[in-house]
Amino acid sequence: MSPWHAFQAWRRQREARRHPLPAEAWQTACRRLPLLAALPADEAERLGERAWAFLRHKRISTPETAEFDLATRLGLAAQACLLTLGWSDAEAGEAFANVHEVVVVPEAFRRHVAEMDDAGVIHEYEDERVGETWFQGPVVISRIDLLDSGGWNGFNVVIHEFAHKLDMSNSRDADGFPPLPRDIDPREWHRVFTAVWDDLQAHLAHGRPTPIDAYAGSHPGECFAVCCELFFSAPGRLRHAYPALYALLSRYFAQDPLARRRPANHA
Structure with a gap:
């Protein structure tokens, strides 16, 4: 461990003592x-600490209602941090350095979209969204869809939008090609x-x-986000459809969500 990472680890330990989960x-x-x-007990404990740190260091804007108690906010943060649970503390911290705010809006929202196709023709349309992410901007999530996650x-708006943030760690656009481990x-990823x-x-x-x-x-960016969403919330479905992709994501996230499922509830 480098001196810098050792110092950061010491700071995290000190902060955890001062602000216990x-x-x-x-x-x-x-x-x-x-x-x-x-989650196994050790993974749940580590995720809880990361989710609690996430809440303390990121701005979370939620409706002022009873359903957004501390447990709900921790659950939101934990679903985001679940993506990085298999990574070291330093790697997890760097992964979401581009996340500064999470905004929860009441329901799905509409956006006017203008896109250029390969022939240079602009197509404009109204798009309904349950979440939205920008480079160095906030993550926006629909309250209704958050509560359904x-x-x-196989549905998880938090994992989907934060997968976009991982994807944007090395570019301004979500292109399906996030920074990769060594x-x-x-x-192989490509x-x-x-x-x-192609399939x-x-x-x-x-x-x-x-x-x-x-x-x-x-x-391609949506392909990555949807596959991440399935990897964590319907791992059996993803592995059945694309076993090579499931194996690749298991290496990327250093996790095997399918192993967490009870055989009777295999998804």
Whole structure:
């Protein structure tokens, strides 16, 4: 460990002693959210500390209602931090250095979108969104969809939007190519994701149902975010559809969410 990382570790330990994790609120968050309840005790403890640190260092703007108690806010932060649970404290901190604020809005919202296609033609349309992320900007999440997240059903707006933030760690745009650990060759990443992308495009071109949410075929950045969403909240579905991608993401996140599932509730 470098002197700088050692110093940062000391600072985190000191801060944790000065601001201990509120145990009752964290236990409530874990009971409410199946994704958290499935964690082994040691992983749950580490995630709780990271979620608590996240709340203390990031601006969280939520509606002033009883449903946004401390346990709900911890649950939100924990679902974001779940993405980096398998990484070191230093790596986890660097991963979300571009996150400064999370804004929870009442419900899905509409945006006017103007996009240029490969032929240079501008297409304008109204797009309804349950979440939104900008480079060095806030993460915006719909309250209704936040409260629907946290289970094993394949939907998680927090994981989806924070996957975009990981993707934007090395560029202004979400392009499906985040910074990679040393043990993953960029050529392998490109090959595996390209195979998934091509398969999705083939299904869409022939009007066939896609193996995963068709939204993954709308843009490479959305492909990455949707696959991350499934990796954590419906791991069996992703592994069944694209086993090579599941294995790659397991190495990338240094986690195996499928191992957390009870056999009777295999998803």
